[in-house]
Amino acid sequence: MDELRNSIRDIPDFPKAGILFKDITTLLIDPVMFKKAVDALYDKYKDMKIDKVLGIEARGFIFAPMLAYKLNAGFVPVRKPGKLPAATKSISYDLEYGTDSLEIHEDAIKKGDNIIIIDDLLATGGTAEAVVKLVKELGGNVLGTGFVIELEFLNGRSKLEGTDVFTLVKF
Amino acid sequence: MDELRNSIRDIPDFPKAGILFKDITTLLIDPVMFKKAVDALYDKYKDMKIDKVLGIEARGFIFAPMLAYKLNAGFVPVRKPGKLPAATKSISYDLEYGTDSLEIHEDAIKKGDNIIIIDDLLATGGTAEAVVKLVKELGGNVLGTGFVIELEFLNGRSKLEGTDVFTLVKF
Numbered sequence: 001m002d003e004l005r006n007s008i009r010d011i012p013d014f015p016k017a018g019i020l021f022k023d024i025t026t027l028l029i030d031p032v033m034f035k036k037a038v039d040a041l042y043d044k045y046k047d048m049k050i051d052k053v054l055g056i057e058a059r060g061f062i063f064a065p066m067l068a069y070k071l072n073a074g075f076v077p078v079r080k081p082g083k084l085p086a087a088t089k090s091i092s093y094d095l096e097y098g099t100d101s102l103e104i105h106e107d108a109i110k111k112g113d114n115i116i117i118i119d120d121l122l123a124t125g126g127t128a129e130a131v132v133k134l135v136k137e138l139g140g141n142v143l144g145t146g147f148v149i150e151l152e153f154l155n156g157r158s159k160l161e162g163t164d165v166f167t168l169v170k171f
Numbered sequence: 172m173d174e175l176r177n178s179i180r181d182i183p184d185f186p187k188a189g190i191l192f193k194d195i196t197t198l199l200i201d202p203v204m205f206k207k208a209v210d211a212l213y214d215k216y217k218d219m220k221i222d223k224v225l226g227i228e229a230r231g232f233i234f235a236p237m238l239a240y241k242l243n244a245g246f247v248p249v250r251k252p253g254k255l256p257a258a259t260k261s262i263s264y265d266l267e268y269g270t271d272s273l274e275i276h277e278d279a280i281k282k283g284d285n286i287i288i289i290d291d292l293l294a295t296g297g298t299a300e301a302v303v304k305l306v307k308e309l310g311g312n313v314l315g316t317g318f319v320i321e322l323e324f325l326n327g328r329s330k331l332e333g334t335d336v337f338t339l340v341k342f
Contacts, residue, residue, distance in 0.1 A: 082186070
């Protein structure tokens with residue numbers, strides 16, 4: 001995965017001073033690297049009989065639908081408040097300062113559905129943890145959480161204990 | 172495309188009273204319909220030698236990366252202000268009330284690149300028109316704009332004259 005790692009660009013001081021942002025747009029624009037990333041995620045899940053792939057707005061929408069397509073599963077968007085038009089279930093989670101929340105259509109998950117949750121980045125794990133909880137509340141089985149990048153020093157895995165956490169590139 | 176049309180759900184009075192919202196989440200969650208939509212878009216562009224597929228945040232991210240993957244092209248996100256970390260070029264466009272703007276990484280398009288622009292919905296056409304302009308300013312060739320849904324009564328095509336507009340389901 002060294003090539004994949006090298007295709008990710010460092011942007012200093014984004015979104016604020018002192019933060020070194022890992023920019024995946026340089027991976028996405030390279031057809032060979034992009035294919036490598038998608039196929040590596042697919043390989044992980046291909047024998048698991050996944051019913052639905054959840055993607056978290058906005059960058060999670062880049063990888064999750066492709067996995068759904070390749071796995072013959074449905075794609076379910078997890079969105080910011082007020083974006084989903086039908087009846088939703090929502091969950092709040094803590095940020096560094098304050099809280100945020102996410103929503104999913106109530107009818108998007110059926111009891112016993114096999115689910116994976118996909119996002120581009122595992123940082124503190126707070127977002128993914130909230131989505132795991134949301135899925136469980138709706139009766140789904142979380143078979144895994146998958147990410148392109150893991151920022152290991154933030155220890156997001158500790159928030160996802162008990163779920164199968166899979167990441168392609170660790171920093 | 173009747174099946175595809177039937178897989179899209181009507182939500183009355185969203186996002187505000189009097190608007191009948193076309194909800195594609197019911198299409199996305201159905202693996203057969205989702206595949207049909209992606210494959211129909213792919214068929215349209217498969218012989219065109221596309222270099223880059225642009226997707227407009229957030230729902231455009233659902234279809235554009237998949238086309239990039241299948242076309243062996245790069246995926247380029249067009250995002251809301253402040254989301255892209257490197258140097259950007261931005262464009263403003265009119266909404267019903269007020270204006271909005273979108274950004275693209277300056278280095279994401281090279282002179283002469285063959286580009287398609289993908290979004291879920293062609294409504295008034297203002298957003299797509301702005302992105303076409305942005306691509307041209309960076310020296311790219313817009314070979315087409317593709318959408319899952321077209322709301323014909325809003326006549327968005329008139330804003331995209333001179334580009335090849337392709338839509339899967341018309342309402």
